[in-house]
Amino acid sequence: MSHLLEARNLDKRFGAVTAAADISVTVAPDSVIGLIGTNGAGKTTFVNMVTGYLKPDKGRIYFEGRDITALHPRQVTRLGICRSFQIPQLYNSLSAYDNLIVALGIVLRNAKPAPWARAPRLVPGHDLPLADAAEALLERFDLGEFRDKPAGVLPEGVRKLLDIAMALANKPRVLLLDEPTSGVSSEEKFAIMDRVMSAVRAEGAAVLFVEHDMDIVARYAGRVLAFYEGRILADGAPDVVLADPQVREYVIGGQAEPKEVSHA
Amino acid sequence: MKKDRTPSLLLAALVALLILGLVLPEWRFLGTLAIGKGLTVLGLLLLLRTGLVSFGQGLYYCLGAYAAGTLGQFWGTTDALLLLVVAGLAAGLAAAILGILLAAYRGIFFSMLSLALSMILYGLLVKSAALGSTDGFNLPAPTLFGLPLVSHDSRYPLFVLACVLGVAAALAMHYYFRTPLGRLSPAIRDNEIRVEYLGASVRAAVHVKYVIAGILAGVGGALTGMTVGHIDPEMAYWTTSGEFVFVAILSGTGSVAAPFLGSFIFELVRTFAYEYSPNSWQLALGTAMLLIIVFLPAGLWSLVQRRRA
Structure with missing residues (x-):
């Protein structure tokens, strides 16, 4: 049983x-897998399942x-x-800090x-009292300055980070991030991913x-993993998959080429 | 970190109330009544903070009163503590059973279903000749450990019991909101999906909150019954439940003390309005509500908060 998730x-x-x-996929511990595909290709459906x-x-x-279906x-x-x-699915009326307190409180209660x-x-997993665990998560995502602001008024990039921080409350073994950089300006994307990946790698998930x-x-x-119309078109190392002619045509091509504008 | 001043303020309020009750005997009845209803509204505050509006708290309010009433009337039990405990248990049990159904509903469906259930109890009581039908029945004067709580010249002991009960319930609620389960209230109101995706059951949490609100309403109903000395099916009628929602909005959800303040002001306005214009007292209440919604959208409690801020 070498697969973490199958x-x-x-x-x-x-x-x-x-x-x-x-769709058949196996996930090994410590792997970092990118799911690509056009809208409606089945990526989010896979995550939801x-x-x-x-x-x-x-x-x-x-x-x-264990069967978790x-x-x-x-x-x-x-x-x-x-x-x-x-x-981001946050508690908009609560502060960033209280969002994490709710999340970690659930973990505490489930224990x-x-x-x-x-x-x-x-x-559990954080080995800190509730308040300290929340502060530690804020710090890890560099969210200190937004600590007491209601989540509903935070900028989108910050909301994304808080959303991911909350997903870490349960000490995940598998972490699924649905478009972590969408809605964020292209200059910010790498900064956000850097922060997310360094925060997440510490988890060993x-x-x-x-x-x-x-x-x-x-x-x-x-x-x-390249998705197309609900199927997995290609699965492998990034350089191989991203160079695959089918992937280039159906997955990447659709985005790289300017779309034809219909004048109907 | 802000210091939590609520517990000390509540205890100070308890001392102030006990002194006020001692020097102003004519206010004891109104005060006790306001606490009885305030307990019910405190349960409603818990539901409101969870994003749920129950138009049927009269069900548990009435059930608690009738549980205490039947025990007093037919078994001759007069011990107030015992009656209050039985009332709370009866209401809590009913809420636990009905909560299985209600916890699956939200919004207008939750409100209307809760209203419908309370009207079923109203209908049953109206048809029950043994329980006095629409007239209800009288409660014997309550005692505590054999000592009378109400006599012809003093209601002070019952008032004291009510104050202690009210402050204890407010304190317990205050601490409850700081537990992980209590913190789920605003979380469920804001985003149920995220609650599930953090590993908690929304339905179970709503169920627990519904039971707590039911217990508070049951105890509140029994206390009101003891104060007035009489109970009738009107306690389960939808206008009674509506009155609790009215008071909850009037009070605001800003503090666990707000329901008691709101209840007191509501009873005060009603008493005076009724005294001065028996035929149009609802007009005075309606005007008060309108003014509060326009000028204090967060309820009466915002007056207290604004001053403190």
Whole structure:
């Protein structure tokens, strides 16, 4: 059992749209995998299936050999498969600090051996009291200056980082990042990815990130999965996959060439 | 880090209330009544902070009062603590059962379903001749460890019990909001998906909060019943539940003390408005509500907060 995560023959259809067709992927510990593909190619569907938000029509998903196909997102999260969102999912009325307090508080509460038992003093995996663990996460993502601002008024790039910081509360073994640099100016992209990857690598988690910017993919991914119409078109090292003629035509080409404007 | 002043302020308020009650005997009845309803509104505050509006807290308010009432009327129990505990348990049990259903609903569906459930209890009580039908029945005067809490010349002991209960509940709620489970309230209001994706069950958390609100309403109803000495099915009628929502909005959700302040002002306005214009007292209440919504959108408590800030 050398795979951390394994998806076997996943199928998912939404009416006439095929979002996943016979998707099989294995993920080794410590890998950094970029998921590429045009909009609607099935990247986010894959993320949603792995995290329990969507149930595949066919196929199974295993985490450390255990079948997790039928689990809810909260159960998958507790096992250590955590995600961030393309559109940050934050508690907008709460400060950045309180967002992390909520996140870490859940981890603390889940660590109780029984509902009536006392919660442990230290947040599991962080080995710090609640408040200190929240401060440490803020610091790790360099969010100190936004500590007391409501999440709803923070700039998009900061919201992205906070969203990812919250995904680390559960000490993930697998971390899925859905477009970590979308909505961020191109100058900021590398800075954000640098910060994210250095913060995340300290966790020793396998990282899967959905990304449209091929420069980001080439720089950070150790392996690339190219999605096209619900299928995996190519799977391998970035230089190989990004040079694949099919990938160039169906995945990258669609973006690199200027789109034809219809005048209908 | 800001120092938490709420506990010391609440304890100071308790001392002030006890002294005020001693020197102003004619206010004891109103004060006790306001605390009884304030407890129910405190439960509503918990639900409001979770993003839920229950138009059916009258259900538990009435259930608590009837649980205490039947125990007093038919078994001759007069011990206030015992009656309050039984009221809280009965209401909590009912909330635990109905919560299985309600915890799956949000927004207008949650509000209307809770209203419908309270009207079922109202309907049942109206049809129950043994429980006095629409007239309800009287409660014997409560005692505590054999000592009378209410006598013809003094309501002070019951007032003291109510004040202690009110402050204890407010304190407990204050600390509850600092626990991981308590902190889920604003989180659920803001973003349920993220709560699930952090490993917590929204439904279970909503259920627990609903039960807590039910217990508070049950205890509040029993306390009100003891104060007035009479209970009737009106306590479960939707206008009673609506009144709690009214008071909750009037008070604001800014502090655990706000429901009690709001309840007191509400009872005050109602008493005086009723005294001076028995036929149009609702007009005075409506005007008060309108003014508060326009000038104090965060409720009466914003007056206190503004001064402190």
